[in-house]
Amino acid sequence: MSNKLERITLREEVPELKRERGEDVVKYLERMTTYMNRTIVGLDGKYEETLR
Amino acid sequence: MKVQLVNVINRAETLAQDRWLVPLNLLSLSTYLEQAGYEAEILDGTHISHEDMLGKIDGEIVGINFNIFSVKEMEKVAGKAKGNGALVVLGGHAATHLSRQLLTKNKNIDLVVRYDGEEALRQIAERVSTKRRDFSRIPNVSYRSKDQIVEEPVQLLDLTSLPIPNRRSRGINLEDYISNFSKIPLIGEFAKGRRPSNVQSIRGCNHACSFCGRIYKGGRMRHPEQVYEEDKMLVETSGVNYIYETADSFFMNKPWLKEVVEVYRKRGRLPVNYWALCHIQDIDWETIEAMKFFNVDMVNVGIESGNEEVRRENGKCFSDDEIFRATSLLGQAGIKLQDNYLLGLIGESQETIQDTYRLAKKVAETCQVASIRGFHLILPTPGSPIWAKMMQIPEFRAKYREDYKFDIEELRRDYLTHFCNL
Numbered sequence: 001m002s003n004k005l006e007r008i009t010l011r012e013e014v015p016e017l018k019r020e021r022g023e024d025v026v027k028y029l030e031r032m033t034t035y036m037n038r039t040i041v042g043l044d045g046k047y048e049e050t051l052r
Numbered sequence: 053m054k055v056q057l058v059n060v061i062n063r064a065e066t067l068a069q070d071r072w073l074v075p076l077n078l079l080s081l082s083t084y085l086e087q088a089g090y091e092a093e094i095l096d097g098t099h100i101s102h103e104d105m106l107g108k109i110d111g112e113i114v115g116i117n118f119n120i121f122s123v124k125e126m127e128k129v130a131g132k133a134k135g136n137g138a139l140v141v142l143g144g145h146a147a148t149h150l151s152r153q154l155l156t157k158n159k160n161i162d163l164v165v166r167y168d169g170e171e172a173l174r175q176i177a178e179r180v181s182t183k184r185r186d187f188s189r190i191p192n193v194s195y196r197s198k199d200q201i202v203e204e205p206v207q208l209l210d211l212t213s214l215p216i217p218n219r220r221s222r223g224i225n226l227e228d229y230i231s232n233f234s235k236i237p238l239i240g241e242f243a244k245g246r247r248p249s250n251v252q253s254i255r256g257c258n259h260a261c262s263f264c265g266r267i268y269k270g271g272r273m274r275h276p277e278q279v280y281e282e283d284k285m286l287v288e289t290s291g292v293n294y295i296y297e298t299a300d301s302f303f304m305n306k307p308w309l310k311e312v313v314e315v316y317r318k319r320g321r322l323p324v325n326y327w328a329l330c331h332i333q334d335i336d337w338e339t340i341e342a343m344k345f346f347n348v349d350m351v352n353v354g355i356e357s358g359n360e361e362v363r364r365e366n367g368k369c370f371s372d373d374e375i376f377r378a379t380s381l382l383g384q385a386g387i388k389l390q391d392n393y394l395l396g397l398i399g400e401s402q403e404t405i406q407d408t409y410r411l412a413k414k415v416a417e418t419c420q421v422a423s424i425r426g427f428h429l430i431l432p433t434p435g436s437p438i439w440a441k442m443m444q445i446p447e448f449r450a451k452y453r454e455d456y457k458f459d460i461e462e463l464r465r466d467y468l469t470h471f472c473n474l
Contacts, residue, residue, distance in 0.1 A: 017405050025468045026461055029395050029429050032405055036393070036427040040412050 056111030079217035254299035265435035358411030383419030396430035
């Protein structure tokens with residue numbers, strides 16, 4: 001059961017990670033790094049700016 | 053005779069979190085020069101403004117370290133130094149890979165030192181001090197001769213022959229660096245009570261990651277006694293209690309690691325905690341024991357991608373199982389993981405980005421992750437395998453190979469469009 005659950009979790013898709021139609025490839029990956037840093041690391045945009 | 057060693061940076065691209073790291077590359081050069089009887093001064097762009105730096109340029113030799121973000125600043129410093137009649141010498145990672153382009157395109161640059169700079173710079177200073185302007189037969193040096201670029205053979209130094217970098221070199225105030233640690237927003241409470249400094253006991257790495265432009269292949273170690281002496285000096289003379297070991301993997305060579313442990317055991321452990329970089333495959337019970345012995349409380353590991361195939365394609369040949377085995381060991385030992393990921397590796401697709409997102413979340417379930425773990429965007433830099441792959445394509449070769457100034461966004465876009473499936 002737990003293995004099955006794990007596989008389902010692993011296959012779960014995150015819609016925010018998809019490239020939008022016509023989105024520039026550099027802008028897309030910039031958006032991805034920001035998104036992951038925000039959602040996984042806990043950085044928000046303002047916080048990232050203060051790093052500079 | 054005065055030698056100035058300048059670290060030029062582009063402030064827009066330099067993170068505040070780097071401002072606590074002393075410029076060990078320049079400190080090693082200045083200490084070596086001081087030992088040979090030359091006056092050396094460091095101007096570190098992470099601590100002084102570009103304008104102040106330009107106002108301070110007055111050395112007979114001006115050595116400049118730069119990266120591909122700080123080309124404009126480097127050109128200004130080189131122009132100012134040349135205008136003063138100084139000998140302008142470039143060195144470091146970027147200069148090593150771009151030596152021909154720099155000497156061909158910028159007449160303000162007299163010499164480029166490739167790879168290790170200590171002995172080359174000493175010999176350059178010796179010749180300048182005796183009014184000689186012939187730099188032939190100095191190891192690692194490149195220079196113009198008539199219409200040609202001459203590259204003297206490369207000699208890598210035995211690290212055990214280098215003195216411990218002097219953190220009191222002219223231009224360096226260690227307290228200024230230490231105080232910047234607590235200003236890193238993400239560090240937060242972690243900074244409390246910590247007086248950190250960085251060291252580097254190994255130059256080079258045994259791996260060949262696609263994105264890495266490091267110039268040293270294979271690890272050269274300092275003597276275990278030197279490692280101890282440097283740490284002890286930091287503790288005793290500067291009250292440092294937290295040491296960041298910036299070797300690419302401090303745990304890469306187990307026989308050497310055992311010798312270091314033995315020295316610490318014999319001479320006495322130091323009241324200090326460590327933070328170190330580590331390769332995921334170097335984490336096993338043996339190295340975990342060493343980490344515990346050294347009071348390592350955080351390791352910085354490049355996982356890079358959540359997709360095994362992408363990792364393999366980019367020189368990170370370890371499986372998901374190996375990752376989880378390693379992170380679980382760290383978890384059991386109570387050592388924090390600072391895991392890093394790189395988006396845009398060769399073969400990256402929207403699906404592999406999903407893999408990376410999921411893997412990073414899963415890793416955090418196996419151990420305690422650091423607040424400064426992070427996701428980064430790839431950039432092909434000269435000297436890296438992905439740069440070499442780009443240069444195999446005639447269009448990119450024509451566009452980038454003969455210059456040292458790049459439009460970073462365009463370079464990134466060219467690479468991503470050609471090597472990823474996004």
